[in-house]
Amino acid sequence: MKLNKEDIKKALSTISVAGEGQNMVESGAVQNIVTFGDEVIVDLKLSTPALNIRKRAEVDVMKVIHEKVYEKAKVEVKVSVETSSSQKKETNEIKGKPIPGIKNIVAVASGKGGVGKSTITANLAVSLSKLGFKVGLLDADIYGPSGPIMFNVANEKPLSVNVGGKSKMKPIQSYGVKMLSIGFFTKPDQAVIWRGPMAAKALNQMIFDADWGELDFLLVDLPPGTGDIHLSIMQSMPITGAVVVSTPQNVALADAKKGVAMFNQESINVPVLGIVENMAYFTPAELPDHKYYIFGEKGASYLAKDLDVPFLGEIPLVQSLRESGDIGRPAALQDDTLLSNAFLELTRNVVQQVVDRNENLPETEAIQITTMAGCSAVNK
Numbered sequence: 167m168k169l170n171k172e173d174i175k176k177a178l179s180t181i182s183v184a185g186e187g188q189n190m191v192e193s194g195a196v197q198n199i200v201t202f203g204d205e206v207i208v209d210l211k212l213s214t215p216a217l218n219i220r221k222r223a224e225v226d227v228m229k230v231i232h233e234k235v236y237e238k239a240k241v242e243v244k245v246s247v248e249t250s251s252s253q254k255k256e257t258n259e260i261k262g263k264p265i266p267g268i269k270n271i272v273a274v275a276s277g278k279g280g281v282g283k284s285t286i287t288a289n290l291a292v293s294l295s296k297l298g299f300k301v302g303l304l305d306a307d308i309y310g311p312s313g314p315i316m317f318n319v320a321n322e323k324p325l326s327v328n329v330g331g332k333s334k335m336k337p338i339q340s341y342g343v344k345m346l347s348i349g350f351f352t353k354p355d356q357a358v359i360w361r362g363p364m365a366a367k368a369l370n371q372m373i374f375d376a377d378w379g380e381l382d383f384l385l386v387d388l389p390p391g392t393g394d395i396h397l398s399i400m401q402s403m404p405i406t407g408a409v410v411v412s413t414p415q416n417v418a419l420a421d422a423k424k425g426v427a428m429f430n431q432e433s434i435n436v437p438v439l440g441i442v443e444n445m446a447y448f449t450p451a452e453l454p455d456h457k458y459y460i461f462g463e464k465g466a467s468y469l470a471k472d473l474d475v476p477f478l479g480e481i482p483l484v485q486s487l488r489e490s491g492d493i494g495r496p497a498a499l500q501d502d503t504l505l506s507n508a509f510l511e512l513t514r515n516v517v518q519q520v521v522d523r524n525e526n527l528p529e530t531e532a533i534q535i536t537t538m539a540g541c542s543a544v545n546k
């Protein structure tokens with residue numbers, strides 16, 4: 167059963183949020199509807215934080231979809247509360263704040279851990295550098311920062327430098343990429359302390375109190391999932407767009423879809439540049455022409471089509487990619503190999519999407535600054 171957004175919208179327009187006269191579509195409470203097969207995610211924005219109204223709205227949405235659209239639909243309702251006008255102003259100001267010298271900020275996300283998000287980010291960074299762009303990588307994966315290992319700089323610590331009378335953190339440079347990672351400031355067994363506001367504060371320092379210099383692209387390796395830390399990051403940085411990584415496996419796809427829904431939420435409104443399929447097929451080194459679809463075939467490209475977002479490319483499951491990550495020499499550094507070519511194609515698609523995005527983006531307040539900067543970055 168494939169659910170249809172219009173049917174769901176029609177069903178939702180027959181109910182209203184408690185205390186409001188208009189139905190929830192007309193009142194603007196329904197922010198977004200994402201469907202995938204028999205699953206649907208409905209984003210609601212309510213003007214009141216009252217728990218009973220929130221719960222009631224969730225139940226009503228589920229009920230009406232089951233009754234009027236499809237009784238076996240798997241419904242997820244995400245509720246956010248509209249901020250007061252003064253709070254809203256503050257958020258927009260923070261979000262719109264550009265980082266001097268940084269032209270495009272691309273967040274790399276995954277719904278599920280272990281799908282290869284950090285591997286993709288590292289190789290994307292190296293490929294962008296090979297194409298001549300100035301690249302930075304902010305490893306914000308507070309649960310498993312792997313940037314320092316992947317770039318073979320695990321024993322280094324960023325130095326403090328004086329920039330215009332202010333002390334700033336200097337990113338570590340490796341393979342042409344400037345990098346800061348939460349891993350430079352924690353020991354592996356300490357990672358658990360990097361939670362919530364504390365992590366957000368540390369990340370803010372790495373964003374605003376760091377000497378990134380001029381960058382065409384700052385890639386941000388986000389933690390897996392869709393949590394508070396994502397919201398903090400997206401509120402503190404004007405993110406140009408997001409890349410979502412998934413394997414073709416159903417469990418990963420279901421979470422990737424939530425990732426896309428998070429970026430699409432009206433209060434976040436970060437354009438999704440597209441989906442990458444990692445571990446798309448297995449290729450043994452001795453049989454380079456053989457493809458084994460061990461996690462399923464083309465799942466992420468179908469998901470992209472279903473969600474109407476670009477499909478950015480596929481990266482095969484190859485033993486040497488794991489090895490190159492472990493020894494700290496990204497596979498994309500090589501020339502004309504199966505992997506480096508796959509990463510190059512992926513990278514070109516990402517750049518293309520950034521160009522398109524910057525050219526076509528409607529002038530929203532939060533993205534405006536990034537848009538202007540971004541055009542000059544990728545078009546020069």
Ligand code: ADP
Nearest residue numbers: 280281282283284285445482483484487488491
């Ligand atoms: P995440 O950031 O999503 O948690 P990682 O990038 O750390 O995932 O990858 C998890 C593990 O899988 C790492 O050991 C990495 O080297 C390996 N890996 C990721 N993608 C591939 C691939 N396409 N082929 C082989 N190994 C991979």
